Amino acid sequence: MSVKMDLSFFLLLPVHILVWLYSVLSFLPWYFLTGAQEKKALAKRIKAKSTTGRPDGPYRSVDRFDSLAQVDFPGKDTLDKLFDHAVEHFSHADCLGTRQVLSEENETQPNGKVFKKLILGDYNWMSYQEMDVVVSQFGSGLAALGQQPKNTIAIFCETRAEWMITAQSCFRRNFPLVTFYATLGEEAVAYGLNETSVTHLVTSVELLENKLKSVLPQIPNLKHIIYVDQKAVNTAAYPAGIQIHSMRAVQELGAKPENMSREIVRPSPSDLAVIMYTSGSTGRPKGVMIIHRNLIAGMTGQCERIPGLGPRDTYIAYLPLAHVLEMTAEISCVTYGCRIGYSSPQTLSDQSTKIKRGSRGDCSMLRPTLMAAVPEIMDRINKNVMSKVQEMSCVQRALFKLAYNYKLEQIKRGYDAPLCNVVFKKVRALLGGNVRMMLSGGAPLSSATQRFMNICFCCPVGQGYGLTETCGAGTITEVADYSTGRVGAPLICCEIKLRDWAEGGYTKHDKPHPRGEVLIGGPNVTMGYYRSEGSNSEDFFVDENGQRWFCTGDVGEVHSDGCLQIVDRKKDLVKLQAGEYVSLGKVESVLKNCSLIDNICAYANSDQNYVISFVVPNQKKLTALANQKGIKGTWEEICHHPVMEMEVLREIKEVATSIKLQRFEIPVKVHLSPEPWTPETGLVTDAFKLKRKELKNHYLNDIERMYGRK
Template structure:
């Protein structure tokens, strides 16, 4: 991050500001706040509240149970076994929800903002953007959600949905998604989930593979995506749309019944339906078949049983201190992603309130929020949020862009305050005066109350992690997990001030490394052992739906424990924390025999303020790396003006002079990056793409991971050009 703040400030100014900040910060911390800021952990009673986070973060967090460097490693806080501390006997998801209703019945549970109006706004380039004006959050209490869950589940049963028979949901993140899920958990209807941005072929594939007869969706997705697909799904009999509006059912497949969610609830509320006996699930019953968006090939449905999810959530919640009814969670990531689904179920279990949002309405500056009106974060003021690195990177670049536009005095003060607080964080302390004077406005971008953020889905760069720590005044935990492990694997502790690592194994699982000689990763590597990450424990799922390759990805050891082979390359540090250093599929051997880690190259170069997104590419028959770059439009236009290159953004991106400028920036960033790149790893040719990569374009997943195969096909002509073929 240091290389993103203004470079030079007057030394006398720096001394004066440091003295001022240092003198005030310690005196302003109330005694009760010191406990929070110093990271006191009740798991370590021998440490006092004055112990800096630096000391807490250096303690041993996990050990190898067999004393071998490759593991298996387990968390030292719960070394023996997984304990049912908070919810004894609650071994299925319906029991967790019923328990939450009993405890928190009258409290707010799920909240949605009213749509007051929408307008079309014409952009200078002729494009039309839809802008929304939204009202306050309207809340359903736990008791109200419980009633809706009862009625909707009863209505689905009345429409012929059978226990242990799959039902699908293809819908955006919203309260009705979670209500549908809880209805299915209660009546033992395994829920098949699909990303709302999944392509038509993938949707048809998954619906046919699981043989569903009932599908829950939204009116928009029904009319824009599903209408063309439905004739390809012969077993589907009922489609339920969750919106309040009425839709035209003309032109749909004969024999297909289309219902509103309210009409299904009304059917379920009839006494003869509501009083039907419920077949409750067992802990070993299938709860979810979660189709991954997949960075390669056809989507795969991961089979998750109730006990898998409960084990995974137990591990995740243990790393979030103080989770409870005082927390507000903002939900905007895809609920068909295991990170978001488990986060929301956990929040409901602990009595939190969940306010629904979307990436397009998250903040006041979001693309669908009309200028002058408030985004969801400003209205909801959440205390907890999950994010993928792509979203944090955007926030980072947007804020730093605003800093560059400040006056010299403002910029200097911000820079000095930033560096001072960064130094305090590294020592294990906070800087409250900086928080009040310098970072309060930045913090308000997300409502001003966020006490913890969790990043998952892809590696978070150290620069962005430090930026979020400093400017948003809250710990940013990195998590590592996969759909196949219920999103659970590792999460960094609140007190851990290190960057680039994903923490120690959660209490629900253990992790070991398997050497990969071909890629050059072994247990004997110095300074730390490295290898493919294997995750074992009760959170490891049951394999892929109707797939024959389960044996190569999953296995059971001699003790009967299930393991999943992740394909990620990890390194264990002496304190038991894991760092993800590579991925098998991202490794390409060049013509001369050198291995290039494409993910490593991208991680290093995304730190450039000129680059919004980048995909590195290498052909084994060639001896150099090339890249596709989505440049930052504002920075690119400024650079073009300096170089006297004129035209639209699209024309500027195709100008040879601008390609040379971006390559010059790439080399500069590669030299100064914390991620050390070898000379052969640095791309020497580039194609600039004026269109951003979004899940809607099909070039990235819903978690914004690159789809390398699709990107290669999309830019095939440019690959041939850059490699001299055309």
């Protein structure tokens, strides 16, 4: 092994010398021609300050210190006005794009399993003007079917162009839109539809037949179901009191002169725009009430952190549109004249599960400039790429590591290494090769993964922090900020302050920076939960100036430049039998760095003195390790083998010790799950946040075994 390493070093010695010469000769011209000095000054500047001078805040962006921003375009204070503005300015430009499905084929995998694969064609585009016509006709058709202004209408559908068309139709006619994740269970959807007294529902054929059909008798108010697909549905199989329509038929109904001539009741800024049901990490889903003014303010803050947003951008849409991050991102893109190409996690890249081998994934076809991602997806990309690096030849691997480490050092200093980007060209091509900025939200992004995306995809990663209750707006890191582990300064639409949490040991007097529960205030803070007065009084309040605030339950630390770092979560804190407090979220974020782990849930009982964990292992790495140990069998048998549990525990202890977790924070026992946790399993939310209650119930027998009760 050492001979191979020596050989690779001597083979790469000319490369080392070349890189050194390149650095010496090119640094000064690059430094001045690219404005590196200005970028570094932006990175180091004060980004937010306390308006009171107190360490607990409130903190506001220095770019909008005197008053909070409420609108981006003067006079455009409702969502329908934003869309009208976009149609007026970008009428003939491409707006929404969908790929043709040319055929479906069955592909047999090496293990004998058969997967359905898609052969996809080019993107077909709808212009802003064409979308405007469809929005008018569909909205008119809904009105002809009896939908009334200010009466709720629901959408339960996958991320696709028809979702956005439906939303814009509802915004224009003041139909408050009730949204549900496509992965939400049928009982939860029925609960939400009944709670909001919905009479009209827009969905897809797949969700209608596989999820809704069985619970329709439980939803007495529902009268009309509109499916968005170009398919036929056997309407005889549904309850007699419910009419089933295709989206095209409703659009044709709306296009009739007598329906198009009906008066349109437009919304006001204080009218309800959306009731967004969160999949929630605990209990029943809650509907967050969002008025037009809230969304306009939130998007104003978000867009200010995306430099150059405009008609030259292409956004790839694949996250759930029922998530506030994706919905506001897409509405913002439409407002600024961008193209939106629709995708899914199963067709995103050439290697995605539904793409036939040798075919091109959506990123390769679309070549997006902007994309949003949750940390779970970025972690997966990171581990897949690094796994492929390990399969390279010794010289290739050494060259990759040389370029990676060199660029890492440059980025840490606030610079770049354009020469190294040639090495990462193939990695960058996984996402089309054209991405200029990525936005991460939904959960904390690890520093290692953020640096990986910076280096290999050659673009900044804006880490954001916000909640459904704040329209997804709170903080976003600036493009010039090359630090990691932080979520940036408050957006120009809101402010943040810290509230002491004595039980967790966090106060505004902590050194070196003040810490406490994060409260977000501003015009982007929503109106509370639908029919949930108890939660509203507990989580929302209005201060003496009439400003609404939301209590996030997250614990933050405000750095000296005004940027926020999320350090804990109140609900994740468990007190062990001996009195030590363990932050489960902190333990999980550290241990996700283990190479053998794809996902982890830490668990502790207050009547026990140690932490345990459930782990979804990395199948490739654990299988390879099992082969080294002479352990044979199916994937399930490998996961349940006690030797493999001990190997995962050994790596957990190594990583935990290197990152200096306290002894009582390190899991003592582990259960390996052969099944991954996806939103479909109900064990994680659509943003891949852990559902602790569901995970506890799912692994109850294993908990009892690991705590010695069985």
